[in-house]
Amino acid sequence: MRKSGGPELAALRPQSRPEPAALLGWYDAHRRTLPWRAASGAQADPYRVWLSEIMLQQTTVTAVQPYYARFLARFPDVNSLASAPAEAVMQAWAGLGYYSRARNLHACARTVVAEHGGRFPATLEGLLALPGVGPYTAAAVGAIAFDLPAAAVDGNVERVISRIYRVEEPLPGAKPRIRALTQALVPARRPGDFAQAMMDLGAMICTPRRPACGVCPWMGPCAARAAGDAESFPRKAPKKAVPSRFGAAFVCVRADGAVLLRTRPPEGLLGGMDEPPGGAWRESDAMPATVELLQEAPFDAPWRLAPGGVRHVFTHFRLELAVFVAIVAPDFAAPAGIRWVRRADLAGSALPNVMRKAVAHGLAFAGGAEPGAA
Ligand code: SF4
Structure with a gap:
């Protein structure tokens, strides 16, 4: 493995642009089946996408799935969630952690019903104005549910992009750069599938350890693969001691x-x-x-x-x-x-x-x- 940071590697940048079409072709063949994901070619339900994205913050797909199923059975749509008492929502969330998410979830459902007639706004600005919806969630819901050309950059996407471009700046400082690099790749056609394909690529192929570069649709343009140091990305600032x-x-x-x-x-x-x-x-x-x-x-x-x-x-x-x-x-x-x-x-x-x-x-x-x- 070559050492990072030398002048010869500073010049390593994608030999070619990572083509969205190559990623989408891979996605069409290998996409994950997830309970909140619409069938191929079908329109996603904004409520389900939003609910899953809130649950997936700081929590793994495996841990979320049983909670998601129970939550959806109890609150099948935004109206039922909005009209539920707070205790019932907290009860359904108990065990998932990060409980401010549940409070915001409930407040958001009430806002969607009270101010938007029970329909999630279909613009990034409208989504961002909802309680508990930050730039990532707005981009993810906007792209997946409404096909907005937004870059939804989660940890998986940060890993993929930081490797393709060999982003030397450590996280979290590199976030704006990684988001800009991702945004530049978002295609006008199928931006929702592109967002999900990026997430799947990070979860299935470009894994934190031993990425499967040999079957990666972007192996050609990937600078870290060429340098042989993919696992060292994303760079991370040293962790502070936890009190x-x-x-x-x-x-x-x-x-x-x-x-x-x-x-x-x-x-x-x-x-x-x-x-x-x-x-x-x-x-x-x-x-x-x-x-x-x-x-x-x-x-x-x-x-x-x-x-x-x-x-x-x-x-x-x-x-x-x-x-x-x-x-x-x-x-x-x-x-x-x-x-x-x-x-x-x-x-x-x-x-x-x-x-x-x-x-x-x-x-x-x-x-x-x-x-x-x-
Ligand atoms: S080639 Fe390897 S390191 Fe690069 S994006 Fe694909 S899986 Fe990740």
Whole structure:
């Protein structure tokens, strides 16, 4: 493999223009079948395209598929989503993470119904004005659902383009350049298929490791393939160290198995989702002392620390939660703002993954603990 960055490689640029027709020909033969994708030649449903694009942000195709199917069964069109209560939307989203997406999704559906008569706007400007719709989503929905000549640049496309042109500037700084390079390739005919073909090429052929250059429709013009250093693209800025935060979750279990949950405020991280009551999450190098965490207990109960705790990685920090458990009598009254949730109803509650893990950890401990033990 040749080293990158030398003057001889600086001159390496696509020997020829990557032809959209070559990519579209490959796409026609090899396109992925995805539940939100229209059949070949059929018009895509903007609602399904938009829903899938929001779900796919920060989440893999494999992880999204079961959520998408359940969500669509529950909210088959934008009207049903717009008229649903917020709790039902959060419930259907629980487990997918990045919960602001669900809040924006709901707000967007309401805007489409209230301001656009239930039809998604068919222009980039109109799409961009919708809640939770940024430049990428607007371009993806615009191209796929309305055949607008927009460059939808996701991580797959960044990889493909950065390799073809050997873009030396690291991400994220290179994003505007990569978008401009992509936009210059968007054909006037079939821009929606072109957008999906780019995504498929990145997902199926131009993979992060061991790209299948030998069967790539753009192997001819690809500068990184010629240089033999495709895997080193896209260049990435060194990662910053991810800080750690620590906190406590208090899992109160009634003798009949019900658990006390509350709903987080609508704004902020995990906004509108359910959780066992807990204290503040503080940035630190280590878990605070148990006595200190216990001062944050939301009410008096025979709290005991469940060994082990729960760990979860968010985008910008790692979280470690100490889990305290109390087993209380059947007549224990729920404090203000907290409610009893029966064990059988826990699966249907809007618990995000980290809180689901905390509740499960507490219940596992409670299963082996003596009720009411101090
Ligand atoms: S030739 Fe290889 S590196 Fe270049 S775009 Fe195709 S798969 Fe990616």
